Amino acid sequence: MAKPPALTPQADDFPRWYQDVLAKAELADNGPVRGTMVIRPYGYGLWERMVAEVDQRIKVAGAENAYFPLFIPESYLTLEAQHVEGFSPELAVVTHAGGKELDEPIVVRPTSETVIGEFMAKWVNSHRDLPLLLNQWANVVRWELRTRLFLRTSEFLWQEGHTAHATEADASAYALQILHDVYRDFMVDVLAMPVLIGRKTRQERFAGATNTLACEAMMGDGKALQMGTSHELGQNFAKVFDIAYQDADGTQQICWTTSWGVSTRMMGGLIMCHGDDQGLRVPPRLASVQAVVMVIRDDEGVVDAAGRITDELLAAGVRAKLDGRTDTSFGRRATAWEIKGIPVRIEVGPRDLANGEVTVVRRDTGEKAQCALAAVGATVTGLLDAIQAGLLAEATQRRDDRTADVATLDEAREAAQVGFARIPWAVLGEEGEAMLARDAITVRCLQRPDGSVPASEDEPDVVAVVARAY
């Protein structure tokens, strides 16, 4: 008889399944303060890989890392009208420190446009100082009313890029460049998530932005998750913080700024995009452990052979790990690695070794195959590529199967029960957007018919992608 499932099946209760994966895959726990999160070593290892891949792309895009303080004077937040309105309700404010009440309350950053703007103003004087391209990896705090591990926590980890440009066109092009070359490239190529890119509607725009671009992904249950955003801030913050420069003609000009970020929310997206009833499935390019070499039993030569195979894989550039815990049963260990989503498992036992081979198992399909000892390196690297491609193909298939082109609000409501609906923006409009919002359906982004990002929502043929969202 089969054991009862280790996890609640997705079809029974998707949110419960998500919670089960977080716990059983040892990804994260709730912190002691409401809405906070403890990221466990295995989960943090995945986040570190995300950081490495995103950071590399940010640097290629020309931005440099810096660090700005956690604490921001409360007065800064009040300077930009939209920004205040957007963030006030979710600020954590320090009123006491050092045993006494502070003269001016200090805000724990919900995002850093203001404090970075203050310093950009100091650092930018001439057109030769532009563009100024900054990024920081940091934690931020937003006192959300309802929280869910990784998807929405009071404190989360992210990178926030902040740039200042001489012209609107330059700022606009850079915001789009980040969306394309950093975010979409990372999400598609590394996370194997076929994200949609597009413009946010006025309603969904970042507080203080003139334009917000976003990457949207479809989760396993058909709901949408915003995976990253890139904002054009116009001159809103530049005017308030006086980020200005003298141009070649000697006249003072106000800068145009952008900001953009991705967060630990991507962890939630990864889990809900690729996970199945057996647990997480980590795309090989992201995986902190790509292949685990399991000793089936401590028979003669088995541990040594497994150690040699691990070394060979490491030498072949595979992030491999040896599991030689023979004091724990094979089945238990196999299940644990499966729940953690390690892409490839190599099982080494006396029976295999007698035949000069090992058993290789793919996590994505569950397929098992025998593999000659001499061919392990090549087989595993080949499998890793196949799994990476397979996960992307599977997610793309689901997204396409669950996306419907519709012509009316009613059809959009129906389609959004299982996935995404594409409806002409000319048909929907802000009124239709408000009506759908009553049924918890939102416009995820506006796209051109070919899926590219429209320069304005007034372009003809703009399509609104609507869905229920996390």
Added chain:
RNA sequence: CGGGGUGUGGCUCAGCUUGGCAGAGCGCUGCGUUCGGGACGCAGAGGUCGUGGGUUCAAAUCCCGCCACCCCGACCA
């Protein structure tokens, strides 16, 4: 902030209606047998029953207050 619900070993929960020695499964520790998909046996460790009061010979159980958390909605990376 509205509506619903729950607080009992590390985890999931039973026990509460009708007050009477604080339980189960999983996990954990030790020993032995096992070991190719969540092993089995035996022996153990571990809980001021969320919290403060009240009723009672006696409270996890009944009454009152408080706190925390969860789910559904509005807000949101």
